[in-house]
Amino acid sequence: MFVLAPRVHLLDLAGPAQVFGTATDQGHRYDLAYVADTPQVSSAQGLNLQATLDWPPLTRDDLVVVPGWRAPTLARSGRFGRPTLSRIAAHHAAGGMVASVCAGADALGRAGLLDGRRCTTHHDVQDELARRYPRAQVVRDVLYVEDGRVVTSAGIASGIDLALHLVAVRHGPATAARVARQMVVYARRNGEAQQASAMLRHRGHLSDAVHRVQDRIDAQFTETLTLADLAATAGVSERTVTRLFTAAIGQTPLRYQQLLRVERAEHLISQGATVEAAARAVGFSDARMLRRLRGRVTVVPDLRQ
Known part of the structure; x- marks a missing residue:
């Protein structure tokens, strides 16, 4: 499920959605849903998106993804209401996985999920993320970081890498490689890893x-x-x-x-x-x-x- 903020970046959203949609075409079912605090969400690229206000029932097998948004600064952008942040935190507390692309890491921070964890975000806002959440360890110059069922990615196209990693974890690297091949993208794993699976490498x-x-x-x-x-x-x-x-x-x-x-x-x-x-x-x-x-x-x- 994707949680959309105002001025969401289309590629932050569409990249991971395409990965999961392609995995569905290959027999691994993902039911994609899009929720927001308002029924219509403006994108950074000028296209308005439709979302639902009602969260579907979630289990610990479900994934919640917060795509990034246009954010010269994190402090004055990407505002989610407290009920939305509480739902994100509750999903994680119930054993589910949450993920973010780019500035979406700030929403996870506001939900209290970055404290004591390693995380990353787009290089333009890494320093601000570190200042806003001093108990988090912001890892620079990597594609994505996974720590305790919280997965954060660097931004824009790295959301595709994050989604391919999650597909590899759930269904094996061969499936992730086939999805990447179908999308005509380079299948990578964690940018900080010295050795990636040969099936992807x-x-x-x-x-x-x-x-x-x-x-x-x-x-x-x-x-x-x-x-x-x-x-x-x-x-x-x-x-x-x-x-x-x-x-x-x-x-x-x-x-x-x-x-x-x-x-x-x-x-x-x-x-x-x-x-x-x-x-x-x-x-x-x-x-x-x-x-x-x-x-x-x-x-x-x-x-x-």
């Missing part, structure tokens, strides 16, 4: 054939996939699929599959699995190959980003 290209092959590998990386299988998926020859794949992401299909296996194995090991159990879970016949690849495959850079 290697999607910054526009080769439809390679995306189809990646979709298959992402879905079946624990299985044995022959080059002939992948070539058939792309509708090209084995030599061509290798050439296209290497040109697009800088490594062969086999290398990419190994990267996904090792990345997943590292996660399982971090959760307490033995190397042997992790190796079997990701498709290796024994732990010897995993041991050889650990520390080598995981540091493969994506030179095209």
Whole structure:
């Protein structure tokens, strides 16, 4: 559900809404709703929007998003009534997640949700946000920050990154990558993270054939996939699929599959699995190959980003 303030930025709203709408088209249902303190909301770009005054019933599985608005200063803009701020706070208190784009972080601050948490906002108002909420830790120069079911993003287009992250958390990075591909955007994760999921890190290209092959590998990386299988998926020859794949992401299909296996194995090991159990879970016949690849495959850079 989106909570709209006067002079809302259209891209702050439309970017995340498009992500969730595209995820719905791919079988993950999101019922989008738009509420405000007035039935008509002016946008910063001059287009008037219709909203409802009545909040739908929410569960802890629902997400409340506050898009940003045109705000030379936070102190005199984006005014929400106390009932709206109380509903935002109550949703979080009930176990739900709240998110903001750009200046929308100020609404979360007014609702008391930034105290003791890491957060971010657009660079033009970062200093003011830090002054207004001294108990918050404002993180600069990142795309978004998640802390205790409160997710804040830097602004404008970073709302798309925030929404893709939330889709990845709920439905897996392969789904987020497919949504990003459908939207023809670069699928990124947290801007402060040194390592992003390989399923997202290697999607910054526009080769439809390679995306189809990646979709298959992402879905079946624990299985044995022959080059002939992948070539058939792309509708090209084995030599061509290798050439296209290497040109697009800088490594062969086999290398990419190994990267996904090792990345997943590292996660399982971090959760307490033995190397042997992790190796079997990701498709290796024994732990010897995993041991050889650990520390080598995981540091493969994506030179095209």
